[in-house]
Amino acid sequence: MKKTVLILAAIATVLVSCDKAETDNGNQEEIVTVSNDTVFYSGTLLANASSGDCQTPDTRISINPSDKADSTSITIFKAKLAERMPAMDIIIPGIAVQKNGDVTVLSADSTIPQAMGNPFPKYAVTGFEGEILNDEITFSLKFGSTPTSFNGRITE
Amino acid sequence: MITIAALKEQVPLERVASAVSVISYETIQRNSTYRPSTLSSVIPSLHIPDYGASLTSTIYLRGLGSRMENPVMGLYIDGIPVIDKNAYDFDWEGINRATMLRGPQGTLYGRNAMGGVLSLTTFSPSDGYRPTLSIEYGTANTVRAGISFTAGNNALSATFRHTDGYFDNVFRDSPCDPYDGLALRWKLVSHCTERLCMTNTLSANISDEGGFAYGMWKDGVQHPVSYNDEGSYKRLSVIEGYRLHRRGDLIVTDATASLQLLADDMHMDQDYTEKSIFTLQQKQLSGAGTVELTVRRADEEAICQPQTGLFGFYRLNQLNAPVTFKREGIETLILNNANSHIPTDIGQLAISDPEMPVNSDFMIDTWNAALFHESVFDLDRWLITAGIRFDYEGGTMDYDCMTRLHYRFEPVMTADRDLSIPYKGTVSHSHFQVLPKLSALFRATGAVSLFYTVSKGYRAGGFNTQIFSDILQNMTMTATMNDMGVYLDRPFVSVNAKNTEYNPETAWNMELGTRIRHESLSVESSAYYLDVRNQQLTVFPPGMSTGRMMTNAGRSRSIGVETELGWTPGQFRSHVSYSWCDARFVSFNDGNNDYSGNRLPYVPEHTLFLNAGYSFKAGNKTLDVDASLRGEGPFCWNESGTHKWPFHLKANARIALVSDNWEFFVRADNLTDENRPSFYFKSMDNEFFASDKPRIIMTGITLKL
Numbered sequence: 113m114k115k116t117v118l119i120l121a122a123i124a125t126v127l128v129s130c131d132k133a134e135t136d137n138g139n140q141e142e143i144v145t146v147s148n149d150t151v152f153y154s155g156t157l158l159a160n161a162s163s164g165d166c167q168t169p170d171t172r173i174s175i176n177p178s179d180k181a182d183s184t185s186i187t188i189f190k191a192k193l194a195e196r197m198p199a200m201d202i203i204i205p206g207i208a209v210q211k212n213g214d215v216t217v218l219s220a221d222s223t224i225p226q227a228m229g230n231p232f233p234k235y236a237v238t239g240f241e242g243e244i245l246n247d248e249i250t251f252s253l254k255f256g257s258t259p260t261s262f263n264g265r266i267t268e
Numbered sequence: 269m270i271t272i273a274a275l276k277e278q279v280p281l282e283r284v285a286s287a288v289s290v291i292s293y294e295t296i297q298r299n300s301t302y303r304p305s306t307l308s309s310v311i312p313s314l315h316i317p318d319y320g321a322s323l324t325s326t327i328y329l330r331g332l333g334s335r336m337e338n339p340v341m342g343l344y345i346d347g348i349p350v351i352d353k354n355a356y357d358f359d360w361e362g363i364n365r366a367t368m369l370r371g372p373q374g375t376l377y378g379r380n381a382m383g384g385v386l387s388l389t390t391f392s393p394s395d396g397y398r399p400t401l402s403i404e405y406g407t408a409n410t411v412r413a414g415i416s417f418t419a420g421n422n423a424l425s426a427t428f429r430h431t432d433g434y435f436d437n438v439f440r441d442s443p444c445d446p447y448d449g450l451a452l453r454w455k456l457v458s459h460c461t462e463r464l465c466m467t468n469t470l471s472a473n474i475s476d477e478g479g480f481a482y483g484m485w486k487d488g489v490q491h492p493v494s495y496n497d498e499g500s501y502k503r504l505s506v507i508e509g510y511r512l513h514r515r516g517d518l519i520v521t522d523a524t525a526s527l528q529l530l531a532d533d534m535h536m537d538q539d540y541t542e543k544s545i546f547t548l549q550q551k552q553l554s555g556a557g558t559v560e561l562t563v564r565r566a567d568e569e570a571i572c573q574p575q576t577g578l579f580g581f582y583r584l585n586q587l588n589a590p591v592t593f594k595r596e597g598i599e600t601l602i603l604n605n606a607n608s609h610i611p612t613d614i615g616q617l618a619i620s621d622p623e624m625p626v627n628s629d630f631m632i633d634t635w636n637a638a639l640f641h642e643s644v645f646d647l648d649r650w651l652i653t654a655g656i657r658f659d660y661e662g663g664t665m666d667y668d669c670m671t672r673l674h675y676r677f678e679p680v681m682t683a684d685r686d687l688s689i690p691y692k693g694t695v696s697h698s699h700f701q702v703l704p705k706l707s708a709l710f711r712a713t714g715a716v717s718l719f720y721t722v723s724k725g726y727r728a729g730g731f732n733t734q735i736f737s738d739i740l741q742n743m744t745m746t747a748t749m750n751d752m753g754v755y756l757d758r759p760f761v762s763v764n765a766k767n768t769e770y771n772p773e774t775a776w777n778m779e780l781g782t783r784i785r786h787e788s789l790s791v792e793s794s795a796y797y798l799d800v801r802n803q804q805l806t807v808f809p810p811g812m813s814t815g816r817m818m819t820n821a822g823r824s825r826s827i828g829v830e831t832e833l834g835w836t837p838g839q840f841r842s843h844v845s846y847s848w849c850d851a852r853f854v855s856f857n858d859g860n861n862d863y864s865g866n867r868l869p870y871v872p873e874h875t876l877f878l879n880a881g882y883s884f885k886a887g888n889k890t891l892d893v894d895a896s897l898r899g900e901g902p903f904c905w906n907e908s909g910t911h912k913w914p915f916h917l918k919a920n921a922r923i924a925l926v927s928d929n930w931e932f933f934v935r936a937d938n939l940t941d942e943n944r945p946s947f948y949f950k951s952m953d954n955e956f957f958a959s960d961k962p963r964i965i966m967t968g969i970t971l972k973l
Contacts, residue, residue, distance in 0.1 A: 190755050197611055198609060198610060198755060199754070199755040199756075200754045200755065201753030201754075227752075227753060228681060228753055228754065229752065229753070230680045230681050232680060
């Protein structure tokens, strides 16, 4: 079944509504429409830095609207990847989005994040894997050589 | 009989239940006291360190006082209160008498009269003084010329002073503290009717001076003044006062009103070093109006002498105080601070601007309304005084601050970003004070009296304008970081405009004294205990601010004794003023340390003035020889008491040949050329001292026309 995924904004299952529509050849097509709004989650960011683990509860992230139908970007607000590092806003672009039943799967092999309004290769992202199920999001990745994970729930 | 003009009425000294110093015209002339600051030590407990410029006339009295903001002493000229602290230190001419009431005088004088009131009385047309013309010249090409005369109902005086300055700025290769100033005074006294007298006084002072002769103290060595940016102060001060005095059958009415204008402009190298770090300009234009109405019983023989009054003033002050961070300041004060919190492997903040102005504009209005009453009960040998004042003061500050910079985060950013940080708003406050007074004077004999006084005074609250550059500096760093999406663990901004207000400081004074007047001998001694609450002290705000701000952080107490002795048998004259003051913090934590129990900084433990003179008669001429010693100290220069300076003396001398129509004199101040500090402070972890002026020798002539 051909799927048309219209990702107009962030991927958020609670905001996703699915309709069955007849195509010209009579097949049913699952149309996934998504809200234009940025969707916010709050949870714990855990970075396993070489200087030690850095766990930051109540970290906010957002899944942002994107022009591309099959990808999105995630902004981690005040991401703190090491104890002695100042927190900073990091945007991870180019995250592939795939719908698998009730689960929205997120993935990216490698991508250069943005910080301070510019590409930030020092924290090049590799091995991004995650999923959204109901109101919960989990993902893991490496910022440079720092394994990092996030687990959170949608916020109002 | 000596009368005191400082009590809103002419009162014989014998009826005053307070410690009083009266500096006569002759004493003013002989001791080169031509500014309020030159009365330091001549009046017991009064310490006005000679440093900086006319703006920085910090006044310490009985352990009260602080480096910033409102003074602890009320200043009156011919019954008109001087509202603006920036106008407190000025050259005078034509001053007939200076009277200092020591101790809180809040009941009659209200705001700021917490340590005392200095009242200057100028010549009146009816005083019968001959027209006087004087000129003197001396060290540092100093010229002082003055004229005073009467014409009909008018008394006029003018004085001009120039000096090249007593300290050199080594870096700028120029004098540091030149001064040019002109002071004019006009007094019109018109007896409209037998009962009604009108007095109009106009005084104007204009000056253009250098200043801030601060030399670095490093490795135990005092270095010469050496800084690169401008240090100057220009000021125009005009006070127009009007007084109506009406003596009726039942009551005597006094009504005074004044308009006061002050415009000044100060430039300061705020790091006082040869580096281009940061500068401060403080430009003020303020106008004030005062009114007072008092009524009292006309029958001076009555047992009860009540006096009731209303007072009010309004002041509007437009203040511009831009701080400019120069290139080295941007590097050292801003970037180093910010980048110290950013790991270098992430990047470093850079600001491309050659200078970064932090503009702070303020519009501050202050108003005050008071109702006061005082009754004096003359009960044979007892004189009981009871009074109370209800005093309301309010103020509003509009602040409009802005800074702008161009920054980039290297190597991530390849182009500068333009960032503006505005900061606007309004804060206001108001306070109500009740200021009671109770005193008893016992006339033991015709020559000896004892007095005991309990009184309360207050020093007005206000707003910390000087901390706004720190607020803006810190907001700039926060905004820059946030603009980049970078957040530090500790917020830069720990103080904002809402908590820059500070409250009035209050003091209760208990005082026991005695006064002896016997022929040529006069002695007055008093012992006091002062309890100071809500003490206005400078503290380090919490967080990363490098500045200091005034806040009501402490409580202190002062214990002291003061003695004045005058003995003038025949052609000999002598005067001794001495004070001992133990002023300590009862509680004070500046945000970094607890200083409870320590001595208050800048307050001399002892002040001493010794003067002796003799007039040798030879025909119709007189040779006046006078010598004096002024001593102050020991001082603690900081709250922790780690920096001290011992008691020190300064010798002065004067020889004058006097005839009926002229006087020729030679005067030496700091005869032994002692080099001693008058003021200490820290800036950017550097320590600085201002020194007392070196030996000054002046010679001059006074003509009585």
